[in-house]
Amino acid sequence: xxxxxxxxxxxxxxxxxxxxxxxxxxxxxxxxxxxxxxxxxxxxxxxxxxxxxxxxxxxxxxxxxxxxxxxxxxxxxxxxxxxxxxxxxxxxxxxxxxxxxxxxxxxxxxxxxxxxxxxxxxxxxxxxxxxxxxxxxxxxxxxxxxxxxxxxxxxxxxxxxxxxxxxxxxxxxxxxxxxxxxxxxxxxxxxxxxxxxxxxxxxxxxxxxxxxxxxxxxxxxxxxxxxxxxxxxxxxxxxxxxxxxxxxxxxxxxxxxxxxxxxxxxxxxxxxxxxxxxxxxxxxxxxxxxxxxxxxxxxxxxxxxxxxxxxxxxxxxxxxxxxxxxxxxxxxxxxxxxxxxxxxxxxxxxxxxxxxxxxxxxxxxxxxxxxxxxxxxxxxxxxxxxxxxxxxxxxxxxxxxxxxxxxx
Amino acid sequence: xxxxxxxxxxxxxxxxxxxxxxxxxxxxxxxxxxxxxxxxxxxxxxxxxxxxxxxxxxxxxxxxxxxxxxxxxxxxxxxxxxxxxxxxxxxxxxxxxxxxxxxxxxxxxxxxxxxxxxxxxxxxxxxxxxxxxxxxxxxxxxxxxxxxxxxxxxxxxxxxxxxxxxxxxxxxxxxxxxxxxxxxxxxxxxxxxxxxxxxxxxxxxxxxxxxxxxxxxxxxxxxxxxxxxxxxxxxxxxxxxxxxxxxxxxxxxxxxxxxxxxxxxxxxxxxxxxxxxxxxxxxxxxxxxxxxxxxxxxxxxxxxxxxxxxxxxxxxxxxxxxxxxxxxxxxxxxxxxxxxxxxxxxxxxxxxxxxxxxxxxxxxxxxxxxxxxxxxxxxxxxxxxxxxxxxxxxxxxxxxxxxxxxxxxxxxxxxxxxxxxxxxxxxxxxxxxxxxxxxxxxxx
Numbered sequence: 001x002x003x004x005x006x007x008x009x010x011x012x013x014x015x016x017x018x019x020x021x022x023x024x025x026x027x028x029x030x031x032x033x034x035x036x037x038x039x040x041x042x043x044x045x046x047x048x049x050x051x052x053x054x055x056x057x058x059x060x061x062x063x064x065x066x067x068x069x070x071x072x073x074x075x076x077x078x079x080x081x082x083x084x085x086x087x088x089x090x091x092x093x094x095x096x097x098x099x100x101x102x103x104x105x106x107x108x109x110x111x112x113x114x115x116x117x118x119x120x121x122x123x124x125x126x127x128x129x130x131x132x133x134x135x136x137x138x139x140x141x142x143x144x145x146x147x148x149x150x151x152x153x154x155x156x157x158x159x160x161x162x163x164x165x166x167x168x169x170x171x172x173x174x175x176x177x178x179x180x181x182x183x184x185x186x187x188x189x190x191x192x193x194x195x196x197x198x199x200x201x202x203x204x205x206x207x208x209x210x211x212x213x214x215x216x217x218x219x220x221x222x223x224x225x226x227x228x229x230x231x232x233x234x235x236x237x238x239x240x241x242x243x244x245x246x247x248x249x250x251x252x253x254x255x256x257x258x259x260x261x262x263x264x265x266x267x268x269x270x271x272x273x274x275x276x277x278x279x280x281x282x283x284x285x286x287x288x289x290x291x292x293x294x295x296x297x298x299x300x301x302x303x304x305x306x307x308x309x310x311x312x313x314x315x316x317x318x319x320x321x322x323x324x325x326x327x328x329x330x331x332x333x334x335x336x337x338x339x340x341x342x343x344x345x346x347x348x349x350x351x352x353x354x355x356x357x358x359x360x361x362x363x364x365x366x367x368x369x370x371x372x373x374x375x376x377x378x379x380x381x382x383x384x385x386x387x388x389x390x391x392x393x394x395x396x397x398x399x400x401x402x403x404x405x406x407x408x
Numbered sequence: 409x410x411x412x413x414x415x416x417x418x419x420x421x422x423x424x425x426x427x428x429x430x431x432x433x434x435x436x437x438x439x440x441x442x443x444x445x446x447x448x449x450x451x452x453x454x455x456x457x458x459x460x461x462x463x464x465x466x467x468x469x470x471x472x473x474x475x476x477x478x479x480x481x482x483x484x485x486x487x488x489x490x491x492x493x494x495x496x497x498x499x500x501x502x503x504x505x506x507x508x509x510x511x512x513x514x515x516x517x518x519x520x521x522x523x524x525x526x527x528x529x530x531x532x533x534x535x536x537x538x539x540x541x542x543x544x545x546x547x548x549x550x551x552x553x554x555x556x557x558x559x560x561x562x563x564x565x566x567x568x569x570x571x572x573x574x575x576x577x578x579x580x581x582x583x584x585x586x587x588x589x590x591x592x593x594x595x596x597x598x599x600x601x602x603x604x605x606x607x608x609x610x611x612x613x614x615x616x617x618x619x620x621x622x623x624x625x626x627x628x629x630x631x632x633x634x635x636x637x638x639x640x641x642x643x644x645x646x647x648x649x650x651x652x653x654x655x656x657x658x659x660x661x662x663x664x665x666x667x668x669x670x671x672x673x674x675x676x677x678x679x680x681x682x683x684x685x686x687x688x689x690x691x692x693x694x695x696x697x698x699x700x701x702x703x704x705x706x707x708x709x710x711x712x713x714x715x716x717x718x719x720x721x722x723x724x725x726x727x728x729x730x731x732x733x734x735x736x737x738x739x740x741x742x743x744x745x746x747x748x749x750x751x752x753x754x755x756x757x758x759x760x761x762x763x764x765x766x767x768x769x770x771x772x773x774x775x776x777x778x779x780x781x782x783x784x785x786x787x788x789x790x791x792x793x794x795x796x797x798x799x800x801x802x803x804x805x806x807x808x809x810x811x812x813x814x815x816x817x818x819x820x821x822x823x824x825x826x827x828x829x830x831x832x833x834x835x836x837x838x839x840x841x842x843x844x845x846x847x848x849x850x851x852x
Contacts (some may be wrong), residue, residue, distance in 0.1 A: 123561075123562070124562075124565065124577040125577075144792065161789050161791060164791050166791075166792065166793055167793060177796055177797065177800040178796070178800075180800040181796065181799055181800050184799070184800075184840075187837050187840055187841070188799065190829075190833060190837055190840075190841050191840065191841040191844055191845065193829060194826065194829060194830075194841045194842070194845060195841075195845050195846050195847070197823070197825070197826070198845065198846050198847045199846060201724050202723065202724060202741050202846075202850075202852065204741040204850075206741065206742075206743060206787070206788035206850070207741065207846045207850065209788060210788065210790065210795075210846055210849065211846065213790070213792050213795055214795065214799075216792060217792060217795060217796055217799065220792075220796075
């Protein structure tokens with residue numbers, strides 16, 4: 001039985017509304033009708049810690065701030081990127097490098113929040129993650145719509161707990177758990193038989209929701225989603241093409257999940273917070289992401305998925321032009337590197353620029369809300385699309401963002 | 409239901425408690441049928457969860473079945489050391505949220521210990537409140553300091569929500585959409601904390617003290633009632649204004665009621681506003697007066713409410729309808745809190761978790777993204793993932809016959825149908841089914 005999210009939600013929430021209307025305890029988001037969109041998915045490569053733009057996509061080999069990393073040509077004439085990313089250099093025609101995104105959040109937690117929700121964190125007004133916004137737009141699905149690989153993901157806030165992230169630290173162990181449940185099918189059915197009496201006596205929506213989830217789980221255990229987590233099903237050659245690192249496996253898993261119909265996948269690579277030994281750290285991490293990301297791009301492109309998949313590479317913030325006493329770079333939200341492509345966005349270009357030293361943006365800058373506006377635009381969601389929160393407050397999807405001109 | 413039938417129900421039940429009188433009048437007025445009184449097994453499970461945060465042990469179950477003295481059981485639970493610890497946990501979450509945040513300076517453990525000790529020593533709740541608001545000292549030693557330390561960015565917001573039931577947060581940015589609080593009110597309340605100074609003595613010890621306040625008229629604070637401090641001890645005065653105010657008594661009464669019923673008289677419990685009036689003003693005022701008259705003695709107040717018939721209504725519904733539940737004619741079903749769940753699993757499987765294990769189990773259950781940081785709602789928030797993890801975990805070994813397992817895990821006897829269903833199934837299957845049942849997962 002397909003995982004009928006909308007229906008299930010409709011059923012449970014109408015029960016909830018009858019139960020709790022006017023109480024405000026249950027977050028019910030009522031979205032206006034989104035306009036037509038052909039874009040079906042998004043993959044975010046999250047570089048946790050804040051990746052240095054100097055050693056990735058905005059190298060400055062001629063400046064004293066550039067460090068010891070050289071620049072190499074790419075498949076886009078006039079665009080040079082760091083020599084640490086040779087494979088990606090060949091694929092830059094499929095992506096745009098945004099060099100003028102600027103933010104104010106220089107602290108990790110707050111910056112992560114901003115980059116995931118498009119809003120600064122206010123404890124009394126939680127905001128939904130981009131993945132949750134993408135997920136809530138889906139009508140019927142066999143699979144969880146917002147999956148986070150290697151990180152815990154960010155919450156759905158007022159959109160409702162059903163749009164929260166499905167966090168997988170390790171696809172193998174997640175698959176094993178689902179496999180355990182598949183084998184336990186008879187036991188889980190016994191659980192449901194024994195519970196039948198209770199759920200008939202207590203028609204509380206929460207009980208119904210829980211029973212519905214247990215049923216979904218029994219189907220998930222034997223579903224395309226579970227099979228997508230089984231990397232052994234890929235040929236050895238394919239697996240080897242991605243590489244051997246954990247990130248490699250996550251990229252391959254992401255591709256399989258996207259093919260299965262998951263709408264939003266986030267893949268995390270830790271370790272970019274290079275306050276010390278920036279050069280060796282970035283060299284190592286670039287080495288870790290270069291090949292898998294390149295293969296992911298190739299496979300998305302070859303299968304045609306790239307045309308309706310947003311690809312977004314980013315981290316909390318960029319890093320300082322000036323190298324500190326520990327050969328490291330510190331936080332520098334003033335210039336936060338972004339790479340974005342797919343889904344019909346214009347590619348093979350640079351948006352914005354920094355000056356020779358990289359200390360300042362030259363010309364116009366864009367903000368995180370604008371980035372969000374751009375991605376949501378691909379999903380057919382306007383930047384000022386109104387959600388209604390649980391306390392009846394209308395609130396826009398972005399913090400007054402406008403889509404970045406050069407990308408659309 | 410006719411009034412004479414309602415009167416009969418009232419007469420046949422054991423105590424004519426003013427709470428019940430008020431509710432009966434309300435139900436009659438709204439033509440609501442109350443559910444019946446719960447069974448002894450149901451009562452024991454419910455009151456154990458509500459007062460000491462866990463299901464009863466099999467021994468306690470058998471003892472109560474022989475005894476059947478509900479008021480005596482209430483007293484027994486209120487005197488238990490588990491009571492103080494559990495209530496301290498509840499209030500700690502209300503004061504500083506559920507989840508342990510990264511880079512948290514405040515110590516949850518030290519605050520919780522202090523609260524448990526205060527509750528154990530029967531410190532009146534207004535005194536506890538006064539200590540929390542006016543605290544000075546060192547976070548490593550003085551429990552209440554951790555409350556303001558955690559809330560140092562927005563202390564006025566938390567204090568208003570927790571102790572006055574008022575959501576000043578909206579007024580932070582603009583004049584409150586549906587109430588009379590303005591940005592000016594918020595700013596003036598926030599000024600009481602201008603004197604608050606934190607001094608990091610070491611990474612794990614922060615000193616909280618009061619600075620000398622700015623005496624310029626324009627910068628002085630103002631309580632929501634309009635009162636201004638007359639001395640330089642601003643926070644002490646704020647504490648006194650707070651605990652002496654009527655909203656304090658109402659907010660306290662409402663929160664305790666909410667803890668016992670899963671539904672506040674004003675709901676959500678920290679949203680007293682013109683657009684969110686109490687479902688039964690008479691009840692609220694009666695409880696607020698009772699709380700103040702009994703000098704905010706937590707045990708006495710809990711005992712008073714638990715002794716009512718209202719507390720003992722079943723939750724099993726015929727189509728009960730929202731109104732019946734909101735007016736406390738039918739008990740609301742609610743999920744066990746993560747603390748109740750972990751403690752109850754321990755009892756059901758005869759395991760004693762040490763502090764580390766317990767923290768880990770709690771961390772897995774508490775989803776800080778979706779939980780209300782103000783602990784004002786008690787909803788079922790399990791994610792599909794959490795369920796998968798639970799269902800896929802290895803099933804603990806529990807000894808006993810089928811009836812034994814039902815008593816141990818669900819605190820009741822199996823029905824004939826259930827006994828039949830279980831016949832021929834392995835013990836492990838039965839334990840799995842019972843531990844993961846809705847019945848176990850919810851308080852009813």
